[in-house]
Amino acid sequence: MILPVVVNGLIQTNAYFYIDDESKHGFLVDPGAEAGRLLDIIKTRGFVIEKLLITHGHADHIGAVPELQEKLGIPACMHENGREYAENTEFNLTREFGAPIKLTNVEFLPDGSEITLSANPKFSLKLLHVPGHTTDGAAFYSEKDGVAFVGDTIFHESYGRTDLYGGDESTLLNSIVKKLFTLPDETVLLSGHSGLTTVKEEKTRPWFAGLKA
Numbered sequence: 001m002i003l004p005v006v007v008n009g010l011i012q013t014n015a016y017f018y019i020d021d022e023s024k025h026g027f028l029v030d031p032g033a034e035a036g037r038l039l040d041i042i043k044t045r046g047f048v049i050e051k052l053l054i055t056h057g058h059a060d061h062i063g064a065v066p067e068l069q070e071k072l073g074i075p076a077c078m079h080e081n082g083r084e085y086a087e088n089t090e091f092n093l094t095r096e097f098g099a100p101i102k103l104t105n106v107e108f109l110p111d112g113s114e115i116t117l118s119a120n121p122k123f124s125l126k127l128l129h130v131p132g133h134t135t136d137g138a139a140f141y142s143e144k145d146g147v148a149f150v151g152d153t154i155f156h157e158s159y160g161r162t163d164l165y166g167g168d169e170s171t172l173l174n175s176i177v178k179k180l181f182t183l184p185d186e187t188v189l190l191s192g193h194s195g196l197t198t199v200k201e202e203k204t205r206p207w208f209a210g211l212k213a
Helices: 035-045 065-072 080-087 167-180
Strands: 003-009 012-019 025-029 048-051 074-079 106-109 115-116 120-129 138-142 147-151 186-192
Touching: 003 035, 003 115, 012 035, 012 186, 025 120, 035 065, 048 065, 048 115, 074 080, 074 120, 080 106, 120 167
Parallel strands: 025 048, 048 074, 074 106, 147 186
Antiparallel strands: 003 012, 012 025, 115 120, 120 138, 138 147
């Protein structure tokens, strides 16, 4: 089951529950705000969240992490480049917007890591490093379900901004082409700030013309 929840903090952000239907255990991707509301959903639905998955360390994607960790006692997972965003409130933008946040209890993982559910080892996501919006940009991909949680790497008819710390447009476009556009065309891309799209649909955009995997 994939349950999207639009949370309202710095800006509106799509958080996603990715839940194993049999065990009701799962992951919560990009809990950017409204920890109390997310906890209510977890309680009402009977979910057991094993890990928080962070596509990148910006304020609008990590805002609810500390409170959720305090209440649930679970780790967060980021790409290994996420350490500087987790620990530096200027880079993660929380110094400028709201209360400064430094993340703790974080598993910093390399590209290609498989994040597996303890309750069902067949239920997993693969971390794909897609830098360019930030240096730690990650997508979490399920081959079984044909979906990728892509954060701010790519949107429907657009892609992430590159004018903040760690951003680089050429790096971002090449990351998308090499890591996301090599996934099956029917893969559904679930972003942080737009409706869903697919690999096939986004391949047609003019800004990717001439780039090769």
